[in-house]
Every structure is written in C-alpha cells, then in structure tokens.
Amino acid sequence: MTLRRCRDHVSRQRPAAALQLTRTAEVHPPHRGIDSMFSVSWRRTRLRIGATLAMTVAVVATSFLPQPAYATTYDRGMALPSFAVKPYDYNSQWQGPMDRALSSWNVTPTPVWITKSSSAPNVIVAAQYPGVTWFGLYTPHGSKPGRYFDIKLNSLTIGTATYYFDRFVTQVLVHELGHSLSLVDNPATSQRSIMTYGLDHSLYYVPQQYDINDVNNYYG
Template identity: 35%
Template sequence: MRLRRLLVVPLAVTGLIAATGVPAQATYYSGGMPSRTFNYKTVGINSTWVAFYDTGNIRWNQRVNSHIGRSTSAAADATAGSYSQSWYGQYTPHGVRGVNRTFSIKVNSRTLQASAGSNYTAWITSTVTHEIGHALSLDDNPNTTQASLMKHSRNRTTSQLPTAYDISEVERIY
C-alpha cells in the first residue's frame, strides 16, 4: 500500500504540471473549411474591394501553405457594403464541414470608416484577412497572451498579417 502511494503522488503531480504547463491554443472553429485549399467568389463589389480580398488571400497563402483563391464558379462568397449594424466583418459558414461546406464573408465599410479615421485601408485589410482566418478554422479571441490577428482587441492599424501564433494554429488544425 505504501509503495502504491509513493507512485500515485508523483504521477498526480506530473499530470498536474503537464496540464498547466501546456501553452494556450486557439479555440478550434468548426465553421472552417475542411482543408487549406478553397475558392470563393466576390459578389457586388468593385475592383478596389476585390483587391483587398486578394491581399487577404496572399497573406494567408504565403504564411500557411494554403491555396485560397477566387473563382466565379465557387459556392462560397465574399462582399462588402454599408450595413447598419456595428460589426466590422462577419463570417457565416454554410453546410457540413467536409461534405458541402461553403461560407459567406461580409465586411462593413460603414463601421470601418467610422472607426478607422485615416487608417481606413489598414483596417479593411486587417478585417478581410481576419475573416478569411475563420475559413481556416480559427476562432475569434483565442485564449493566448501572444499576438493574434484573430483577436478583436488587436490594433487594426498595425495587425494586418497572420502572426506566428495564427500560423502555428492553422498548422496544428490541418
């Protein structure tokens, strides 16, 4: 019995240390696409807005070995407009992951313009790239002290690229 207690206590302490010593990881977002390769179409926006989406694609493609692109025949779609609500961007998944998953992204130019001041372009880029991050299965506000493009509290003027943390989380998920 004494030998059992001597073994159980160190194992319990080791388990406690292991459980508390693991770095925080983003909350996996089940609304993402089943792989890092997908297309979407842009709908009802001009070439300036299309360029913002292309920039977001490039920023992810160059950092996480993804293949995100635009195709007029894609089921998923992305747009921008002046919406009366106060959100900056909105990602909405449709269908079942792995079967028929698509999504819609909306970016709210009205709220961005009202909040960004002279940094409007930077805020659009940050928002578009953030929303595409949801398609890569990253959730909002990950539980980490590290910098993340997925945090709502990020500085949208300077945070426009996926961070090392975001990249490691996409690599962990896929």
C-alpha cells in the first residue's frame, strides 16, 4: 500500500412489491359502464394505497437495519494493535518526526501501543528509493498471528516538501503505521482521515477522529 499525492446518490429505489403495485395501478382497462368505471377506480385507489403502504413499510424497515459505522479496514494489518518495531537511528531531521509518528498513535484513545525493541521483527527504514513516486510503503509478511511488516520511507520523494518537512515525515509514517493497524488507503468518507491521499501535511499529520474510530471498531 502506498501513500500518493493527489488532491484531495444515493438512489432510493422503491421496493419490488411497491413497484409492481404501482405499475399494475397504472394499467387502464376499457370502460364498461358506470359500475365498471367505479369498480376500476376503486381498484386503482386500493392499489395506490397498497403501494404507498408497502413503500412506507419498506422505508421504515430499512431504517432499522444495522448499518456499519465504519467500513474502511482490511485484513492485512497486525493481529493486535500493540506491537514493537526495531529501533532506528537517523539524523535529527528524521528521528524526531518519526518518533512523533509512533507517539501520535500511542496517545490516541485506542488500544494502540507501539514500542521499540531490538528483537522486534517489524522494521521501519528511511532511505532513497529511486524510480518510484510513493512516499511510504507498507509491506506485511506472513499470516496472523505471526504477521510482521516493514515500512519504507522514501527520502527522495518526501524531500520534495518545501514547507513543514518534519510534519510531512510524521504524516507519512503515521499513514503507513495506519496500514499496520488495518486501515486502508483513501477511505470513501467526507471526514478527515490520515489515510486520505493529498491531506495537507502542515495541518493534519496525526491520527484523525475517523481513524481512531476505525481502529477501535476493528480491534475493540
């Protein structure tokens, strides 16, 4: 999964039964005198009433169906939201912003707890990766519960940031760690998410409420 730069109807169909009733009501039989006309008119009225009631019941019933609050997680993350990464050592331009990415997740009201351990199989590496356009890359290995991952930060593309470089580094790593916490790229939501492409890194570089809700929904 990669973090890329890009700028950031409901059609309500009538239930089949109601649709059929409406179509039946719209059929115009030949006139057969006043009694027949009255009978046809009454049948039409009953059909229209029935169609209206069917639509109302369907709408009411649908409104009470359980709806998923969040649907932007996937199964390529870690089995648990608490894990360790291997210690990394970079200059101050990178070390501080990268550490802030870990702590940004740790302070959220979620079960997330990311630590460092020399024996951890999870690796975060910042290096030059020429010939690609991504800023960060999360790659999971193995299956749960023994899954581990590596995260690559591309200094060549991240280095193109002309302002708030430190926040950009933090945003990229927070995003990639989001994948390890089972969050998908570019969720279909109007709410702010650290997983959204093209999010202004000068303002939004830590987990947003939408992301926090997603993590709690998945691991809760």
